[in-house]
Amino acid sequence: MRGRGRGAWWQERFQNAGARITAPREVVLDILHETEEHMSAADVYVKAHAINPSIGLTTVYRTLDMLTQMGIVQKFDFGDGKARFELVNNPGGKKHHHHLICLKCKAIIDYTEFIDEEVEFIEKTQRKLSKKYDFTITDHAISFFGQCAKCREGVSF
Amino acid sequence: MRGRGRGAWWQERFQNAGARITAPREVVLDILHETEEHMSAADVYVKAHAINPSIGLTTVYRTLDMLTQMGIVQKFDFGDGKARFELVNNPGGKKHHHHLICLKCKAIIDYTEFIDEEVEFIEKTQRKLSKKYDFTITDHAISFFGQCAKCREGVSF
DNA sequence: GTCGTTATTGATAACGATTTTCATTTTCAA
């Protein structure tokens, strides 16, 4: 059943945090594991509800928020009014990536290229910031903004 | 009065884009120029309305959106449900910076350190992405997420 | 300067994502 039992990695984290392991939480995590998309809370809810109709939207929100605070999930805003969520270190899932965002049509392009150079830069910066601001850094995001080819033509600005 | 007449730089950009130069737009731009904060639309509205009570909230939203699409303003989401806006190249204003965001208390720390190393990395990446995806890149954002010292103590997760 | 076209504006209503409330249910340690 939906991977119950395997990836107990997050169960440990929950227990260490004093959080309980519940059916809705298992379902949400399973869904995130099996997805390649940037899912909104509503997207997750639809899938969760299909699996177990007793799961409510509120709980999905609460779970996603909790996972975000735990650093298990990363929350994004692409400017379309709804937050998107992705598992942070999805083993065997989506590769580490960043975003290219069109300011006109709000299209999102994921890119995974050039990560090698990034890693070095990020690690160095992270180390310095972490020390200087006494901050525990668990994740980062890099976004580039501009106009996609399509929008550049239909110009107005 | 509020810098009217100087910084005509944006007025030219408006004209080239076929956009009209109006009182509300001037006010919004002046406000952004004079601010060091990350302002929400409501923040801008309050100031704008104080300066000229006839300016409506709707127009503030429209103006900020327009400026964002023009690349004059950058829009951020720090996870507290409201968008924040900052002038991109504020001459004599705030230096180029990025953000350190506490996932627990949502505190934002601006950092300007280590930018030299960043510039090199960003330029290289930008050049490559731009070519590969046929995308005109006008801006970027780097954010680090984690927990601030204060939140690390009151732990729960 | 006047005029007319057309973009812009602002009040209000509508919208929709997220959060709050609170009574009920579930988890899990004792």
Add this chain to the structure above:
DNA sequence: TTGAAAATGAAAATCGTTATCAATAACGAC
């Protein structure tokens, strides 16, 4: 097994943002 505390879900409430539409203002042509 049991009970305290955490978690849940349905519904209502919140609140940031957007759409509507009649009134207004900008600015090029004259």
